[in-house]
Amino acid sequence: DSGVTQTPKHLITATGQRVTLRCSPRSGDLSVYWYQQSLDQGLQFLIHYYNGEERAKGNILERFSAQQFPDLHSELNLSSLELGDSALYFCASSVATVGATNEKLFFGSGTQLSVL
Amino acid sequence: SQQGEEDPQALSIQEGENATMNCSYKTSINNLQWYRQNSGRGLVHLILIRSNEREKHSGRLRVTLDTSKKSSSLLITASRAADTASYFCATETPSGNTPLVFGKGTRLSVIA
Numbered sequence: 647d648s649g650v651t652q653t654p655k656h657l658i659t660a661t662g663q664r665v666t667l668r669c670s671p672r673s674g675d676l677s678v679y680w681y682q683q684s685l686d687q688g689l690q691f692l693i694h695y696y697n698g699e700e701r702a703k704g705n706i707l708e709r710f711s712a713q714q715f716p717d718l719h720s721e722l723n724l725s726s727l728e729l730g731d732s733a734l735y736f737c738a739s740s741v742a743t744v745g746a747t748n749e750k751l752f753f754g755s756g757t758q759l760s761v762l
Numbered sequence: 763s764q765q766g767e768e769d770p771q772a773l774s775i776q777e778g779e780n781a782t783m784n785c786s787y788k789t790s791i792n793n794l795q796w797y798r799q800n801s802g803r804g805l806v807h808l809i810l811i812r813s814n815e816r817e818k819h820s821g822r823l824r825v826t827l828d829t830s831k832k833s834s835s836l837l838i839t840a841s842r843a844a845d846t847a848s849y850f851c852a853t854e855t856p857s858g859n860t861p862l863v864f865g866k867g868t869r870l871s872v873i874a
Contacts, residue, residue: 688867689805689850747854749854750795751797751805753804753806754804756804758802
């Protein structure tokens with residue numbers, strides 16, 4: 647058990663809908679990362695939050711947004727869903743402070759999103 | 763964009779044999795990390811090698827790093843059926859606080 651909790655584990659929804667994925671990082675970890683894993687694209691970085699602030703953005707669509715709350719949990723919101731958004735969404739956390747290097751990530755079990 | 767590219771994409775070996783996976787990357791790095799993913803589960807960190815290190819060991823794992831060739835290899839010795847998983851390399855670039863960039867992984871099957 648990595649200590650990172652993601653809910654729900656599975657989500658089935660229809661095109662055009664909006665969903666929210668939730669992540670609780672390991673106790674004490676200030677950084678939260680979101681990744682999307684699909685068969686054709688591999689593991690793609692979406693966004694990074696540190697202590698409530700957005701720190702880096704990757705290949706995140708404008709239809710997607712995220713935030714990190716004062717209690718450090720994070721939510722990834724996906725809207726106007728398309729078939730191609732079906733993927734495994736991972737949250738990871740680390741103790742990394744700003745400018746830190748050589749940090750390893752602890753991954754949650756992921757949320758499997760199926761858009762029908 | 764993918765920084766690391768693992769090779770081969772898939773590998774099937776018998777239990778007890780050694781498994782070697784390779785990773786090539788494109789830009790300079792602070793470190794390179796290897797992760798394992800069991801089917802449909804989260805990734806688990808295996809080992810981190812810094813850019814000034816050439817080799818590192820952890821149990822049955824041996825990682826090498828050649829920064830001149832921008833490549834790394836992961837060797838799993840005396841493989842077990844439980845080693846069946848996908849293995850990913852991930853690189854951290856010198857810019858502070860940048861996210862890890864993962865390759866597409868090598869699927870290892872260890873046959874008992």
